[in-house]
Amino acid sequence: MLANILPTAPLRSWFLPCAAFLLAGLLAACESDPTPIVDDVRSSGAALQLAPTNLPGGMRSGGTSAQASSDYRLGPNDRARVIVFGQPGLTGEFVLDGDGVLAFPLIGSVPANGMTPRELQQSIAGKLDPQYLRDPNVTVEVLTRRPFYVLGEVQKPGNYPYVTGITALHAVAMAGGYTYRARTTQYYIKRLNSDGKMVRIVAGPETIVRPGDTLEVRERYF
Numbered sequence: 001m002l003a004n005i006l007p008t009a010p011l012r013s014w015f016l017p018c019a020a021f022l023l024a025g026l027l028a029a030c031e032s033d034p035t036p037i038v039d040d041v042r043s044s045g046a047a048l049q050l051a052p053t054n055l056p057g058g059m060r061s062g063g064t065s066a067q068a069s070s071d072y073r074l075g076p077n078d079r080a081r082v083i084v085f086g087q088p089g090l091t092g093e094f095v096l097d098g099d100g101v102l103a104f105p106l107i108g109s110v111p112a113n114g115m116t117p118r119e120l121q122q123s124i125a126g127k128l129d130p131q132y133l134r135d136p137n138v139t140v141e142v143l144t145r146r147p148f149y150v151l152g153e154v155q156k157p158g159n160y161p162y163v164t165g166i167t168a169l170h171a172v173a174m175a176g177g178y179t180y181r182a183r184t185t186q187y188y189i190k191r192l193n194s195d196g197k198m199v200r201i202v203a204g205p206e207t208i209v210r211p212g213d214t215l216e217v218r219e220r221y222f
Helices: 008-029 065-066 117-130 169-174
Strands: 079-084 094-095 102-104 107-110 138-144 148-152 158-160 186-192 198-203 214-217
Touching: 079 102, 079 117, 094 102, 094 169, 102 117, 107 117, 117 138, 169 214
Parallel strands: 148 214
Antiparallel strands: 079 094, 079 138, 102 107, 148 158, 186 198, 186 214
8 A cells, every 4th residue: 555655766766875875884883803093104115234233443334225224123934144243153044933033143032023123233232242242243134024914805815925015906916816895995904013013004005015914905895
């Protein structure tokens, strides 16, 4: 009876957009990830070789690439070359273990997780001086950085070797491309901040991915 009074076409044209709007709001409210969202702070992709801790004769390094790369934070599975000037037995390549610890001759374990290469230089030099060496000259160079991860709506989720300057779009391509459900214009990147806390960054296709990042490609609502 009521169907004979109210035309169905206007009802459908009103109901469907409202239902879609309500469903989108409900799905957005269901995002339960408590990780805080912060603004992206881009870092330089410059070479990660820094000036020695102690140059002879009062010399100073003026290289801008060293200054630009000083904010890189070491983490598990990074490979680094440590050079102690005049000490071939203490010079070599080292891999940080799963906890970000570097095992170094004479001084033992050095907790390097979250340190910049310059901070690691200073830590090693401080442990060597004065018990083993007097005023040691230490240089740290990052050789291989830890992989990044791609999760969510991609064909091949997993971890991938880091490539300098890689963007989120290139990372998706390495992971086999999008699934048909993927949201292709906006993602989240999870990373540890300088305080060691996990944060999320709203990213686009051109956002630079850093070593150890997790790129999350989300599912679109419709």
